[in-house]
Amino acid sequence: MVHGLEWTIKDGFVYPNEFIYWSIQIVMYPYMTGLVAGAFVLSSLYHVFGQKDLQGIARFSLVFSLALLPTAMMPLLLHLQQPLRGLNVMFTPHFTSAIAAFGIVFSTYAMIVLSEIWFVYRKYFVEQSIAMKGQPGFANNFMHILYSILTLGATNMDDAALVIDKKGVKILAGIGIPVACFLHGYAGFIFGSVKANALWMSPLMPVIFIMSAVVSGIALCMLTYIIIMEFKKFKATLARGRGDETVKELGGVEMDVISKTSRYLIGFLVAAISLELLDLIFRGYTAMKSWDILRDVMFHEDFVKIFILQYGLGNLLPFLLLMLPKPSIKRMVVALLLVLFGVFMMRWNVVIGGQAFSLSFEGFMHYHLPIIPHNLETYKEGLFGALTVVTTPFVIFWLINKIIPSLQKV
């Protein structure tokens, strides 16, 4: 089967070898990478810049970014025609290629996140390994061994050692911010540097990607935080009744964290939209040879996807919802879902929109997302492949939380 044939519809004059080769998984790739980077930046705002109002969400988002980390690689692997050769990138990295450098930036970033988490939770690991010692039962024994390993032998708990831990966190978070931005900025570079593609070819692409990454990362962290807190409230209500003090307290904490975090979200959202509009206006103003076909794609073929779904529903509406006075959790949830949807549509419009027109500038290609898979390829590059990628971080986060309780005060 010719790759791309199943989901590409051609219209007008298109070169014979042209198909939508980069499908939903390549939409998922910058989306998931963006969530990783955004979640990390959010946690660093507290650790580095001491934004005290973010304390409640900082640890959670740090651990969540670890859970998201493996899923940044997943879409790439699912997309490869030869997935078993994926590691070749590490064996023979070709440094003129933006994708090859991704492996290096990604690994560096992974190490920073892991070591930062270690510094944050070292005290907890030591405490746990001591508490579990000598407890009966296989599970306790296993956890004792696990926590002992996680301490890496550094069991010193005096004040000087804990101060060093804090310093380590600060330094790593500091290094982590540029690396996280680089990780994502350069996912944008992968597209922006493709000179053959008139829509992607823009030096603004990396910056646009960074901004929208932070937006989506913060939004997802807030949303997940709300869901978890609501669940806690629900459990507390079941146990103690609606009017109980603890339930009220939980609700108060939740609203406080969310309204403070949303200020950062609005800031980054404004930056992201401004840059995207700047790019659009610049293209129209300079009106290069490719503008004719780009205009056709933007204002005709993809009008609904770009202006209604992305800018309208995904940017403008949540912006208004966030700005309205007297925020409520319900409205926040709607706004956050829309923000996440908007960023997803931005990725979609860049990746799929960039392939919507032929290199001949004389024809169009339409992408029909495979929904019901009937072979491996239509699964991998279809709706269910994307859903697999989306659900994985939550499963990983749940597993990590068994060891590192990111939502409890430690």
Added chain:
Amino acid sequence: MNANRRKFLKNALTVGVASSLPLSAFKLLNPDEVRASIGDDNVRWAFLVDIQKCVGCGFCVKACKLENEIPYDAPITRTWVERYVVTKDGKSHIDTPMGGRDGYTSARIHDQDIPPEEITKAFFVPKLCNQCQNPACVQVCPVGATYQTNDGVVLIDRSWCIGCGYCIMACPYGVRFFHPVTKTAEKCTFCYHRINQGLQSACVQACPFGARQLGNLKDHDDPVTKTIMTQRVSILKDEYGTKPQVYYIGLDERVR
């Protein structure tokens, strides 16, 4: 006990490091072998297409498919022939059904009949990999599976390509595709396996009108080189800075 553990760790480390090295790392290459495998410095392969001679018979496309084992009925091809019909209203009607493999016998273009009296000009344009001097596809390949030989031809190592599609995206000419069988990136190689042995490319050999020719730019007595040096030739999509090495005689401004 401690000494034994140390010894064990040391051995385990040695085995680990040794097994992580691929076998090929231990292979010694003969310099001549390397030179032969990456092409001759005294050759720079270039292609010359004379649009005025092409009649759109599609023999070249057929020959290419058969020679290079590209599934015959699959809608992908290493080389293709485009048909351009320009009407009095100034519109271009362009098509290439199945890459022009079966020739052009019908006047219908995209389900549209074009009356002959409306036509101001019409011509065929063969396309193939431009074997760029500055190939974007080689630049972006994350594993170095696509590479340029010393004689200027861009090749793909099918045993190393990971199938990411970055090269397909980077090529401004749209010549690359995924081979349906090998699941790796694929494109025209000027029939590198043939020209290396002094044979002609399959499409050049199949062309009954001499519209396609292959030559060595470094040999000034080569007829193709002489034509490129002395006649007015053009290249496709000059603006991308890829410096393509497929030259056209009689190229129309409408061709992209």
